[in-house]
Amino acid sequence: MEEEYYSSSFPMAKPTKIMRTSIFLFLQNFQHFTSTPTLLAVPFAVSILLSQPLIASSPLFPLIHGRLRSLLVAADFPPSLGLFAILNLKLSQTILSFLFALPFTLSFLLLSKASTITTLFHKNAIFSWISIHNPLLITQSCNSIVVLSANATCFCVLLVFFNSSDVLGLSSPRTLLLLSATGAIIYSIILANAYVVCNLSLIVSGIEKRGGANAILKACLLVRGRTATALSLAVPMNMALAAVEALFQYRVVRAYNRGIGLDCYIVLEAMLVAYMYGALIVLDTIVGSVFLKSCRTDFYRQIEIQERDYEKCFLGKEKKLELVM
Template sequence: MRRGGGGGGGGLHHGGAVARAGRVLRAAAAAFFHGYHCYTSVAGLLVLPFSAAVLASGAAAASSGTLRAVSARMRGVFDAAGFPPSAFFALLNAKLSQTVFTFTAALPFALTFLLLAKACVAAMLRPDDAAGGGGAARRRRAEGRAPVALPPCASVAGAYPALVATHLLGSFVMLSANAAVFSLLFLAFNGADLLGLTSHPATLALSAAGAIAYSVAVGIATVVCNLAVVVAAMERRAGHAALLRACVVIRGRVPTALALALPTNLGMAAAEALFQLRVVSHHRRAAGWTKLAPGVAGEAFSIAYIHALCVVLEIIVSCMFYRSCTRSDADELRELEPDDKGDLQA
């Protein structure tokens, strides 16, 4: 089989980013259902506290004085920077304030339960060359087709420090990406003001361009930071070494990474919206959490568990994407060949 293109981008060169993302998603779904009991145990024991913290912080954000203070501070920064009053910046201010509040409230759970879950899932999907069984067996373990079992505590504990360092560096990178985009928006809007482009159509067009640039920059930074945590778990790299390795691995595959991030993030967003609709709205009508009916409390637990499953699926997708990026061309050709070839020997 011949495939077009050079070796600079690595991986499969035929097909588009959506086709490659579909292959990774199918492999991740197969791995999840193959080790269903192990992955659901990780979701219930490790990810569930993190998901509950995220949902609870989102529910408390609407009536939090801290959120209002953060929003007022950011509005003051936007006004001082000379950003025009528009619906785009009002929405950006609201979403950023809620993101900062939720991130801060759930940070202790992210540094403990979430990172332990990532280390656990990565250990289950990490190929072990010392385990023997030949190249085919290692490929089956890497693709999630071999028997799945929960990893030993020593393996998870050994990867945990690298994950913490990488997660904290990734948070700083996300902050830097937001600051860089805001700096560019500041230059663009003030340059337009100096050139006299202050009409409503010009401001609207510049705001739309700023929204696209912000979404692309934050999306790329997010997928790189998430992949860096997977690299830290798989390769035992930490901090900037894992981040640089993630940048090398993802080179030429950014559209695929963005396409892979969409389904799981939509699932988590749907769970958060369902929690707001079914639990938070009932809380507002009941005027207190102590008056929640047992059925509503059961719904809250179920939605938190659904959110946890989406988080576990996101981790599996990231691990399978990492495997697809680091897999060599020879491995891909062997994967396309049938496993049982004894009758075809010449």
């Protein structure tokens, strides 16, 4: 494994240091990262950016929205609750967006990540970024199961909350509002942790060229005790991606809805925004790689410290036995 991009004196625990190092790596190979990996991510970026306006006009949206509403009502969620409407709307949009972007996720997004990981860890390997696509594909399939399980867990927790409040007679508006806020926080924490683990598992599978559940388990092991740092890195990257999505809605979708039409300037502006989105995806992969390197360094250092303490303890016991003898 090639590690010329990393100093032997890593570990970096602070998110600011990890972010600065990631930006430095991005700028150090600016011409490469803004060419092949970013261009590979552009089709996925276009699918994500177009998914929001297409979902609103899709005939499948009312169908999925109604099905989810019936499911939530059958699970005894209070229909009059604000969280009920928000959860139903967001889940419907997420499902349609996921289905719309799935072919681009399994192809262009994974190829972009593979190209970025190859530059960071397998620079001397020729066309190795194509060879690690299959491990990434297997890991991404397992990640979908993890995200689905995380959502199911959140539903179970919310269901227990609201059913327990009915049994205990705590059905006042303030109590339901408090339960809704608590449920929203728990939902966000579980999904954020699932996102971090899934993102790291793709990098692990790209480095080791082996995909599947083992990559997810290794990512869970490495991120243990470093969740706060991982979330501190994930939040600004997701905010940047959300800002680009908002820019696309404001500059492209808004102009189209006002009847201006798709002239060449709007198309070029849309492609530029999609290119910005792809560059952020590449930067996010670099941030995850640097964070993973820091986690592995800390992990192995902890093992060395434990082995050293064990040897000291063992040698101390031997000396005591010699004195007794």
